[in-house]
Amino acid sequence: MAASSASAADFSIGFDWGNLKTCTSGNPSTVPSPGFRLRGVPAGTVAIQFTMTDLAVPNYPHGGGKVAYRGGSAIAAGAFTYRSPCPPNGRHTYRWKATAFDAAGKKLDEAEARKPYP
Template structure:
């Protein structure tokens, strides 16, 4: 083995496995939710979520939305059974829609991959977006 091969091979061996695997991530689109800017949210179906690199062993996904401008307001979320899909369509759960009073707020969804319904946290992914 020459020096260049040794350095490349040594670098691969020294790289932690966690760096080689892609991290759990999400993205979302608001979809066709009823427009709201009164500060009184509607109860609506979940946004369209796209999931990437869901951890092996995931049996449930827990969703939670936070208004970054008013973090104390509970918009809720939901928990669903996970069967390996990469897209979660509207209708999986109901939550309180974004509804900033007279302006734009930033909302963040947190999704926790769980190995069992009551916990067993495997990974957490977050995504945020402005509304409207």
């Protein structure tokens, strides 16, 4: 683990669904990513991979995206596209996982945030 002023256990993310159009048909659309709040990003991070999983249907490929990281405490909404949440039978809980990588592609740490939808 790379040394940093924040320990690896401090890496965390947060998000809000933002202006995501309500979808309950079971047919997700490709949409812009939400904005992410970051805390304790490991020193040496140059990229963060975001992946969304529906915890009720973990095999569905919602996707995510990899973004360059140049410091700061946020990733802007729309940084990549993914398949929206769209549960056909009630509320599901979704998990965004963020994986920090260094310039050599080595995984430095992971963080996650969960939120129900709709």
